[in-house]
Amino acid sequence: MQVLFVEDDAMNRRVVADMLQVVGATMTEAPDAETGLNLIDGQAFNVVLMDLRMPGMDGLTAIQHLRARTDEKASLPVIVVTADTANDLRERCFAVGADDVLRKPIAMGALLSSIGRMLARAGEEIILS
Numbered sequence: 001m002q003v004l005f006v007e008d009d010a011m012n013r014r015v016v017a018d019m020l021q022v023v024g025a026t027m028t029e030a031p032d033a034e035t036g037l038n039l040i041d042g043q044a045f046n047v048v049l050m051d052l053r054m055p056g057m058d059g060l061t062a063i064q065h066l067r068a069r070t071d072e073k074a075s076l077p078v079i080v081v082t083a084d085t086a087n088d089l090r091e092r093c094f095a096v097g098a099d100d101v102l103r104k105p106i107a108m109g110a111l112l113s114s115i116g117r118m119l120a121r122a123g124e125e126i127i128l129s
Contacts, residue, residue: 003048004043
C-alpha cells in the first residue's frame with residue numbers, strides 16, 4: 001500500500017509513518033500541498049492523507065486541484081488529517097471532494113479503518129503485514 005502524506009509538520013509525518021510502517025505500508029512525505037500534487041503526477045498512490053493548514057496552498061485548495069484533474073488520479077481517495085475544530089469542518093472538506101476527515105492526534109485504529117474503507121470503496125484490497 002502506497003500512502004502520500006501531505007503535512008508541513010515533520011513530527012506529525014514521522015508519527016504517521018511509524019504507524020503505517022507497522023502494517024507494512026509505504027509512506028511518501030510531502031511538506032506542502034504543491035509538492036504533494038507534483039508527487040501525485042509522477043507516482044502511484046492508493047490513498048492521500050492531507051493536512052489542511054500549510055504554508056502556501058492549503059489542503060482544501062489542493063483537494064480541489066486534485067479533483068479537477070481529467071485522469072484517473074482525480075478519484076484518488078483523500079483523507080483529511082487536521083487539528084481544526086471548526087463546527088463546519090467536515091462539510092467544507094466533503095464539499096471540495098475529501099473522502100473522510102480524521103482529527104489530530106490520529107489514533108492508529110481510526111487511521112487504518114479509514115484507509116481500509118477508502119481502499120474497499122475503490123475496489124482495492126488492503127494488504128497489511
